[in-house]
Amino acid sequence: MDPEYFQSYNMCWGTLGTVRPFPNFHPDRDVMEIQAALEKKDAVTLVRILTNRTNAQRQVIADTYEEITQKDLAVGLKKALSGELENLLLELLMPPLQYEAYRLQKAMAGLGTDEETLMEILRTQSGEKLREISAVYKQLFKNDLEKDLKGETSGDFAKLVVALLNKEDVAGGVQRDIQSLSATLNGKKAEAGPWIDILTSRDSDHLNKVLDRLELEKGQVDQALEEKFSGDIRLGLKVLVQCIKNPEVYLAKRLVNVKTPILQGIMVPHAEEDLLNIRAAYLKLTGTSLYTALQKQYKGDHLQALLAICRSED
Template sequence: MCWGGLGSLRPFPVFQPEKDVADLEAALEQKDVSTLVRILANRSNAQRQSLAQTFLSLTQQDLRARLKKVLNGGLEELMLGMMMTLEQFEAQRLRRAMEGLGTDEETLLEILCLRSPEQLSDIAAGYIKEYQRDLEKDLLSETSGEFSLLLVALLKKKHMLGHVDQDVRVLCKDLNSSKADVAPWIQILTMRDPDHLRRVLIHVEAERGQPVTADIERHFGGIFSRDVRLGLQILVSSIEDPHRYLAQRIQTMKGPVIQGLIVSHSEEDLLAVRAAYKKETGRSLYTTIQDKFKGDIQQILLAICRSED
């Protein structure tokens, strides 16, 4: 599955699964990480799935299990993630964001805000298949209040027809009111297509004279939780400019964030994220990876990132 056309990873033009399997088997025997990276980071996701099937057919062994025996730590986790389908990988990121103590709200929001209704349907199906758990029920059990309502609305979002002027009036009416109401924001921002919503937000900002995210910060203070404000701000940012939002998220310099974004967007729009990152920071994502990571993980992330900007 390829979810976009601005990816840094494209299908390898001369794909020979049998030859790749022979090279992978030799590399696994010798624990040759460089060869593993050279092959797996230069094949599309669909080609990696084909390699796993061919490896099983020719060797009667599971490629993922063999990788797990040879690799360890962060490199093992990263390469096993690359061997997942895209919906499996995003389902794993969602599950890990809800496991253990505390919930990683920003990862939940990133995935639910940016993915289309069709993608979310695939991810939810992958979540059930992998974990035998219902994604909506897990979101409700791990969060509360208006924030839960926002997450579930994002999971079930639809692209329904609306009128820009009417939506602008509804949002501005709430911002002008002394009593904030999150309901119209959830209803509008999760029930329209991105192009429509970008027009709505441009008009709201023009009428209010300041960024919509700043209005949200002021308006949803007080009794509203930080999660609600954060959720609405991330939703607005991801609608206005999704690649800029991802570039800003990468700037947190958290290893799991960078790795998750690079793998999940490698075939969709990583080139656009790279350009936005360069515009935001004045340096390339490639150089940032060189500075942030070392060793084998650096090698595979650089291979996916592809080049300097």
């Protein structure tokens, strides 16, 4: 790992991310190294540079590379690399909004829809960010995100994802919301409408109060949802509740025994935000650090890239 990385702790004291702004950043110097590494297919150098820069710094590198070489850096990476390492470094090069739009599209592509990834992104992004992601999605894929979501989902789950996409915080009384949700659990089959309306239109502090007091009355909300709902809407509401109560624990659970796209889909966007919290939740959940778990599952240059994003043992 580049020793200058450790100096960046002084620049970003208190951050919950693992990737910090690289000190003494010289994009021209990085581009020269990258250009030589691409010619030699030197994955070690490419990993060292691209995992030790923030996304903003990577955008500067990509722009500088294009100015100097008249070529696209992403195209160069595709020619020099392959497999999982190629995918990871290309993901690191994407601006954050583009990356989330790409993840949403990928979750809907092919034969089956990855409902949980849709829920993860739609719940963990703010309403403002989702509007920006929708605009980028339309630009990239020439389709309307809301229409695509409706086309790939159905029933109450479709209503839930659309409500999340268009969410705006609406004031509500805690007691009134508790009564509305509690009433839906009294019959044999619960009505999804009040859950969708409330869980997608209140801020997290409000919802935590509602869920805490509802659990005092009805027991574990997760268990109630399991018993009263079925299919995609059950999954969707359970993900919502888990994300509201503790998003880091929910994301740590997703990292356990998952496929590479889901792992990278969490590590890449959270590396500069709260990956330290997710790492701590993972350790508490599994008894093993994420750093150690990665070494058991991956190998080679791809492993080194993932470890560089993770950064260290806990």
